[in-house]
Amino acid sequence: xxxxxxxxxxxxxxxxxxxxxxxxxxxxxxxxxxxxxxxxxxxxxxxxxxxxxxxxxxxxxxxxxxxxxxxxxxxxxxxxxxxxxxxxxxxxxxxxxxxxxxxxxxxxxxxxxxxxxxxxxxxxxxxxxxxxxxxxxxxxxxxxxxxxxxxxxxxxxxxxxxxxxxxxxxxxxxxxxxxxxxxxxxxxxxxxxxxxxxxxxxxxxxxxxxxxxxxxxxxxxxxxxxxxxxxxxxxxxxxxxxxxxxxxxxxxxxxxxxxxxxxxxxxxxxxxxxxxxxxxxxxxxxxxxxxxxxxxxxxxxxxxxxxxxxxxxxxxxxxxxxxxxxxxxxxxxxxxxxxxxxxxxxxxxxxxxxxxxxxxxxxxxx
Amino acid sequence: xxxxxxxxxxxxxxxxxxxxxxxxxxxxxxxxxxxxxxxxxxxxxxxxxxxxxxxxxxxxxxxxxxxxxxxxxxxxxxxxxxxxxxxxxxxxxxxxxxxxxxxxxxxxxxxxxxxxxxxxxxxxxxxxxxxxxxxxxxxxxxxxxxxxxxxxxxxxxxxxxxxxxxxxxxxxxxxxxxxxxxxxxxxxxxxxxxxxxxxxxxxxxxxxxxxxxxxxxxxxxxxxxxxxxxxxxxxxxxxxxxxxxxxxxxxxxxxxxxxxxxxxxxxxxxxxxxxxxxxxxxxxxxxxxxxxxxxx
Numbered sequence: 001x002x003x004x005x006x007x008x009x010x011x012x013x014x015x016x017x018x019x020x021x022x023x024x025x026x027x028x029x030x031x032x033x034x035x036x037x038x039x040x041x042x043x044x045x046x047x048x049x050x051x052x053x054x055x056x057x058x059x060x061x062x063x064x065x066x067x068x069x070x071x072x073x074x075x076x077x078x079x080x081x082x083x084x085x086x087x088x089x090x091x092x093x094x095x096x097x098x099x100x101x102x103x104x105x106x107x108x109x110x111x112x113x114x115x116x117x118x119x120x121x122x123x124x125x126x127x128x129x130x131x132x133x134x135x136x137x138x139x140x141x142x143x144x145x146x147x148x149x150x151x152x153x154x155x156x157x158x159x160x161x162x163x164x165x166x167x168x169x170x171x172x173x174x175x176x177x178x179x180x181x182x183x184x185x186x187x188x189x190x191x192x193x194x195x196x197x198x199x200x201x202x203x204x205x206x207x208x209x210x211x212x213x214x215x216x217x218x219x220x221x222x223x224x225x226x227x228x229x230x231x232x233x234x235x236x237x238x239x240x241x242x243x244x245x246x247x248x249x250x251x252x253x254x255x256x257x258x259x260x261x262x263x264x265x266x267x268x269x270x271x272x273x274x275x276x277x278x279x280x281x282x283x284x285x286x287x288x289x290x291x292x293x294x295x296x297x298x299x300x301x302x303x304x305x306x307x308x309x310x311x312x313x314x315x316x317x318x319x320x321x322x323x324x325x326x327x328x329x330x331x332x333x334x335x336x337x338x339x340x341x342x343x344x345x346x347x348x349x350x351x352x353x354x355x356x357x358x359x360x361x362x363x364x365x366x
Numbered sequence: 367x368x369x370x371x372x373x374x375x376x377x378x379x380x381x382x383x384x385x386x387x388x389x390x391x392x393x394x395x396x397x398x399x400x401x402x403x404x405x406x407x408x409x410x411x412x413x414x415x416x417x418x419x420x421x422x423x424x425x426x427x428x429x430x431x432x433x434x435x436x437x438x439x440x441x442x443x444x445x446x447x448x449x450x451x452x453x454x455x456x457x458x459x460x461x462x463x464x465x466x467x468x469x470x471x472x473x474x475x476x477x478x479x480x481x482x483x484x485x486x487x488x489x490x491x492x493x494x495x496x497x498x499x500x501x502x503x504x505x506x507x508x509x510x511x512x513x514x515x516x517x518x519x520x521x522x523x524x525x526x527x528x529x530x531x532x533x534x535x536x537x538x539x540x541x542x543x544x545x546x547x548x549x550x551x552x553x554x555x556x557x558x559x560x561x562x563x564x565x566x567x568x569x570x571x572x573x574x575x576x577x578x579x580x581x582x583x584x585x586x587x588x589x590x591x592x593x594x595x596x597x598x599x600x601x602x603x604x605x606x607x608x609x610x611x612x613x614x615x616x617x618x619x620x621x622x623x624x625x626x627x628x629x630x631x632x633x634x635x636x637x638x639x640x641x642x643x644x645x646x647x648x649x650x651x652x653x654x655x656x657x658x659x660x661x662x
Contacts, residue, residue, distance in 0.1 A: 008451070010659065041471075089455055141633070147640040150402065150455065151583050155629040158576050166622035285463055292456055327470030334464030338442070341452035341460060349451065 008349040018346040023293055023300070025346070026339035027307075033335050043322050051321060052314030052332075062313060064199030068271060070309030072097070072263035074208040074302055076287035078215045079259030081296040083252030085219075086228040087235070090253055092138065092153030093260040094284025095160035096131040100261025101268040102164055103130025105183065105275040108190035109172055115189035123190060123265055131261015132254050134160060139253035143246045149253075157284070165277045172275055183275035192270040204266035209302065211259065216298040224251060260284060282330075286312075289337040308333065373607060375494030378503075379565055381596075381603030383408070383557035385502040387581035388588070388595045389509050390553025394440075395585055396513060397546035398526035398653035402458025403443055404554050405578025406465025411436040411555025412562040413469040416569045419481050428481075429498075429559050436555020437548045439465060444547040448540045451657050466572060476569040484564040498560055503596065505553075510592040522546060526651035529658045539658055554578065576629065583632045587639050589649045598635075605631050 031049065038045040056062030076093045083090050090096075104127030111119060137156060141147035165181065167173075174184040192202035219225035231238040231248050238245070263283065272279055290308050294300030315329030387404050394401050415432030419425060443461050446452045487495050513519040525532045525542045533539045557577070562569050580602060588594035609624050 008659070091459060141637055141640075145637050145640040147633075147636050148583075148586060151579060151586070151636055152633050154579050155576070155583075155632050158629045159626045162622045162626050166620055169622070170620065285459075288456070288459055289463070325471050325474050327467050327474075330463065330467030331471055332467075334460055334467050337456070337460040337463065338446060341457050342446050342450040344452060345450045 007352050008345065009352050011348055011350055014347050015350075019295065022343040022346050023295065023304075023340060026293070026336065026343040029339045029343070030332070030336045033339070034332055037328075037331065037335075043324060048318055048322055048324070051318040052311055055317060056310060056313045060196075061199065062317075064196045064201040065313045066306065066309050067195065067201040067205045068199075068309075069312050070305040071202075071204040071208045072267060072283040073287050073290045073308050074305035075204075075211060075259045075263040075266075076256070076284060077290035077294060077301040077305055078208075078211055078298055079256030080287055080291045081215070081294070081298070081301060082219075082228060082255045084232075084291055085296050086231040086248050086252055088142075088249055088252045089150045090135060090138065090153050090256045091150055091288060092135070092155075092157045092284070093256060093287055094280055094282065095153070095157035096134045096257040096260035097264035097267070097284045098157075098160040098164050098280050099134040100127040100131035100264030101279055102160075102167055102264075102275065103127055103133075103261070104265030105186070105268045106167075106172060108186045108269065109183055109275075111187075111190075112184055113187045115187055117189075119189045120192070120269065123269060124262060127265025127268075128258040128262045131257040131259070131264065133257075134261070135253040135257020136250075139250050143249050149249075161277075161280060164275065164279065168275050168277060174274075181277055185274045186269060190269055191273060192266060200271045202266065202270045204263075204270060207262070207266075208305075212298040212302050219298065228252070260287075286333060289333055289340070292337060293340050308336075311336075372494055373611075375492070376607050376610075377600060377603040378495060378499050379603070380606040381599035382499050382502045383560045383565065383577055384581050384584060384599040384602055385506060385596060386557035386560065387554045387578060388584040388599060389505055389592060390550035390557075391581055392585050392588070392590060392592060392595060393509060393513070393522070393553075394546050394550035395654055396526045396590060396651055397522050397543045398529055398651050398656070398658070399447065399543050399547060400454045400458065400655040401440065401443055401447075401461070401547060401550060402455060402582065403439065403461025403465065403578075404550075404581050405574055405576065406462035407436040407439045407551050407554035408465075408558035408561075408574045408578045408581075409469040409572070410439050410465045411558030412573060413473045413476070413558075413569060414555065415559025416476055416481055416562040417472065419563055420476070420479065425484065425563060428563055429556055432555040432559030433552035434555070436551040436553070436558065438551070440547040440551025440554075441544075443551075444544045448543055448658070451659060454655050454657070462578070470571050473569055473571060477571070479568060481563045481567040481569075484567060496564060498564055502560075506592045506596040513592065523651070526653055529653045529656070533658070533660055539660070543658075554581075557581070580628065580632050583636055587635050589639075590651065601635075602628060602631065 034049060035045040038048045056066060076097065080090060080093060104123040107123045107126045108119065134156060138149040138152040141152055142149040168183055169181040172183045174182055192204060195201045195203050195205055227243045227248055230241065231243060231245065268275060268279060286308055290301055290304045294304035311332055312329055318324045319326055387408055391401065391404055411432035414435035415428040418431030419428030439461060443457055446457050447454050484496055486493065487497065513523060521537055522542055525537060525539050529539045558574060561573060584595055584598045587598045605628050609627050
């Protein structure tokens with residue numbers, strides 16, 4: 001077999017430089033690919049890039065929206081990173097987000113139109129508990145029967161979505177809404193306090209930052225974080241050390257489910273202000289990108305959440321001013337995740353060019 | 367009698383997209399790769415097939431375009447996973463997110479259009495069925511024969527069971543896996559095109575509605591055996607039929623709750639299968655999902 005032109009050489013230990021450089025490389029490649037994409041669909045590429053990445057940062061409204069959009073992404077991304085580091089795949093955060101919103105929202109509607117200072121904390125508890133309960137289904141099935149948690153958590157996204165639709169056309173429907181499937185608007189006491197006046201940004205962002213700080217301490221200073229990392233990187237070693245895999249599965253799912261549920265409640269009690277079928281807007285899936293882009297590390301996830309929030313808002317304003325289709329943002333985010341995953345190879349492997357030069361190239365490379 | 371036949375025909379039609387996608391993924395997993403992007407490849411197949419059918423007014427070209435588009439998506443996955451050694455779970459998810467985005471972008475102009483009625487086999491005594499259904503059933507037998515009885519099928523299984531040993535013997539592990547992935551992508555694309563060209567037949571965003579994920583579950587359910595995929599897909603077809611005709615049976619359940627059935631059934635089936643015992647882990651290809659890195 002001829003020697004490949006480019007080959008990979010396993011590094012003795014992960015490159016610290018590449019750990020930070022790889023996401024940046026991925027971002028640059030995404031920008032280049034984005035320019036090509038916009039050129040292809042006949043939109044001015046540089047103008048589109050400016051609208052997506054710069055323009056939102058120049059206005060008060062844009063900055064406030066950035067905090068609003070990045071809140072659920074950071075919360076869910078942090079939660080997911082726990083399991084992902086241990087090789088436990090909760091990809092149903094979108095479902096846990098929905099059930100969290102549903103449970104928290106139901107508490108608000110139960111006390112409608114009353115309630116005091118205690119209502120919002122109660123809703124937050126209900127939201128987190130709802131997300132945890134939904135996440136405990138795949139956790140239970142995985143620990144009891146070794147059922148694949150990826151497929152179960154994902155199937156439950158569809159079930160949760162239908163559950164929300166059922167609730168707002170049935171038991172939680174606003175009797176005055178005629179035929180619209182929606183709940184009553186939440187009362188004042190059930191709405192998230194604003195962080196910035198004259199905007200939609202609410203204090204959930206501060207909660208997200210707090211969660212990131214706590215996650216950092218847990219991950220780097222606490223035994224639980226250590227066990228998660230060992231289980232992900234060296235499962236055999238984890239077994240020899242006597243770490244309970246079941247405990248770690250439960251820990252991962254309850255953390256990610258609880259945070260996704262909380263994020264869902266924030267969305268319902270924040271910008272949306274009621275329960276509607278359109279409440280889930282893909283944060284649970286986008287947060288997977290956030291977790292990987294942030295290298296599964298709390299502060300990385302905060303930055304990645306802000307970046308993805310930026311593309312979401314920028315994407316919206318580009319939709320309006322360049323009449324871009326709404327799916328452009330999704331395509332963009334998908335590309336970003338591809339590049340992030342591909343660039344990851346640089347952390348553990350060194351790229352080597354064969355001395356033979358291009359003449360020695362082989363088609364299959366193996 | 368006619369009613370019974372209509373129900374069976376409906377069941378087969380509902381099962382066909384799952385048969386295609388699950389058989390493709392089965393071959394991929396037999397080669398040791400886990401591609402979670404089936405949903406993304408199916409939806410890309412659905413829009414590519416639909417667009418090509420409208421452009422060229424040919425079902426053959428429609429299905430060909432869908433299979434090529436699905437294979438192209440799988441090729442992208444293959445490059446990332448096999449050559450950039452990226453995480454298979456995360457890359458598969460990325461493929462699904464990307465596929466849903468691209469299909470929505472491309473499909474904007476096609477909402478509300480119809481592909482026309484696909485010719486049925488009413489004339490030859492198989493009312494309600496079509497030639498693609500029969501191809502799907504034949505494909506299950508074909509894949510079973512190919513994996514079990516041919517040399518190339520054996521090589522594919524060897525690569526999936528132990529890629530280091532296969533590599534040491536001199537089999538091109540990455541090439542085998544790449545070809546398996548292309549086949550899987552083409553089949554997922556065909557399954558998607560069946561949805562948008564034959565079953566519905568129109569284009570709608572997110573129209574695959576989780577069928578790609580159900581196909582993944584079917585592979586586990588079938589214990590990586592092609593003929594059991596056929597049985598499993600028919601079971602799911604039955605659930606879909608039950609859901610559609612529940613009013614006729616006199617069931618009074620809210621539509622939303624009834625629509626949960628296929629997803630809940632998938633979970634139930636997965637649990638039943640994993641309860642079956644530890645034997646399951648011997649059935650699964652031993653190198654499934656593990657990255658292959660050859661130092662040479």
